[in-house]
Amino acid sequence: MSLFDDDFYSTKVSKRAARESRKRDLGFPYRSGTRKWSNVRIAFVSSITSAVAATLLFGVFFGGGPGIGNGGGSVATAGTISTVDPLERPIQASAKVRPAVVSVINQQMFAPGIGNGQALPKDSEVKGTLREAGVGSGVIISKKDGKAIIITNYHVIDQAAAVKVVLMNGETREARVVGKDQITDLAVLEIDAKGIDVVAEIGDSSALRPAEYIIAIGNPLGLGESVTTGSVSKTKQIVPVSLNQDGVYDWEQEVIQIDASINQGNSGGPLIDLNGRVVGINSMKIADLGVEGIGFAIPINLAMPIVDSLIKLGHVPRPYLGVYTMDLEQYWQQQDFEDAFGKALEGEDGKSAEKDAETGEKAVPESGGAPLKLPDDIYSGVIVLEAVGPAKDAGLLFNDVIVKLDNQAIGSTMELRKYLYTQKKIGDDIEISYYRDGQLKSTHFKLGQKEDEEE
Structure with missing residues (x-):
């Protein structure tokens, strides 16, 4: 018996109402007539519709839609859906470039005696001992005629009496300075290409955007491979520099400002994007009390014309x-x-x-x-x-x-x-x-x- 007078609230269902309810359930809701659909058929159609919708949504949000994840200028190949875990992309990108990253050792002549002392001038007549004066990084960009070409910074090899390169496998090779340019802080080295199978792919620094994820690879403090990650703070920054480190600014350098760590020894190493392409050459950072996450890299689009001139002429004609x-x-x-x-x-x-x-x-x-x-x-x-x-x-x-x-x-x-x-x-x-x-x-x-x- 119902607690309310209105049958709408009653839990008791009459036989006539039950028959009418079953009749409505068996009828197709969007079509008049007497054709009946079973619950199994309706469930099957609903499942197929849901699967198609989920596939379309997955394709749009994970690389299947045009203009997303492809810079807006390309469409994914038909029938393919990118399922790469975003967390895997930095791993894959760095793994692609790391074999082409090298350590660069600057050796200079030191006066004989106990302790390191100071390096002798290059034109000194005093007979000294060849020692390690500094360590930086470099990246192999090409191989030709049995030689591998390496980009590094000018200040990494400045005043060097001899230069050595350490490959990622630990092998040390003699390097020849092909050319160097103080104004742009770039230098080109050459080593024997035997056994070198990987060269870095050159990217497009003009395509970088603020907040884009980047990776800096190098050899900080001579302790071995280093990979630091971060983002682009500014795609074009003008930084005053003192070419002779005497506190007087006498040039301005256009650089990419990043928040990835550029430690001592990272100079000359590659800055890469998530496709594993070199978009810059790590160059310097602001080292001051209370300052963190301000590093700079030379845009690869500005570096390559200088590199080409150094390879061809050994200097940059000005x-x-x-x-x-x-x-x-x-x-x-x-x-x-x-x-x-x-x-x-x-x-x-x-x-x-x-x-x-x-x-x-x-x-x-x-x-x-x-x-x-x-x-x-x-x-x-x-x-x-x-x-x-x-x-x-x-x-x-x-x-x-x-x-x-x-x-x-x-x-x-x-x-x-x-x-x-x-x-x-x-x-x-x-x-x-x-x-x-x-x-x-x-x-x-x-x-x-x-x-x-x-x-």
Whole structure:
């Protein structure tokens, strides 16, 4: 008996209602007529429909749909569905490249005696002992004529009397420096290709996107293989650098900023994407108190033209002005220092030691020059300490202050170098505006070519 008067709430079902219910259950719900479907048939159709829907959804979310997982520019092959575990991709990518990653050992001459001491200059007449001075990394990019070509950093092999390469299997081989370029911090080595079966695949650094997953491979501290992972923080970062590590910024480097660890010894190793392609050459990091996860790599698209030139010529041909310089701003700072302390900043030989505007090499200015005479409104420019080559032939002298190149204002050695290397070519005409004894003058001449031995 029902607890309620309304039969809608009653648990008792009449025989007539039961018959009507069974009749409705056996009828096809979307078609009028008398055709009957069994419960088994309905369950079978539902299962097939669910399976098709699940397959389509799986294909869309795991690589089957166009524009997803393929950069938006390709469609997966018909009948194939990618089922690779995302966590496996870094493992597979690093395994693809690791056999092509090498350790690079910089050997220099050290004075005989107990302890490491300091390395002897390359032109020293003192007979020393060849020792390991530093360890970096490199990556094999090609094989040709029985030789394997390796990319590394300039600073990894700088000042080396000899270079050795350690393969991933632990074998050590002698290496020859094919070419090096301080401006881009790149160098190319060559070793015997016997037994080397894997070379790294070159990727496209212009396709990188912020937050994209990347892997840095190298040989930190000479302890063996290292794989660090992270993401791209910025695809294009401009970083000021001091070519001679003297604290004076004299060049700007375009790099990829990453948060993967670039430890000491990782320099020169490859930065790769999840396809195992080299997209950069690990170069440097910011090492400061409280700073973590800021590393930099040279984009492979910028590196390869330099590498090709080093392979073909042994150096990178650039236009040559022929001046040793000092920034006018730095000169004023020294004057302020002398006024405050009554003592000039001196080099080891008692003279101000400055650098070549184009090579960063130390230069000693000529003595006996008159003090600078400039208009009161000139605060920036480049002081000529010595003119050689084309500049000397054009009549530039000690204490001339360059302020413009082709009507482009020049305020520092960095700006002078950037203008030459990005806007001019070897043999181009150039106009130089400069001050001499307070008078603005100008001269024209053709840019020369820097010879390799002058670097």
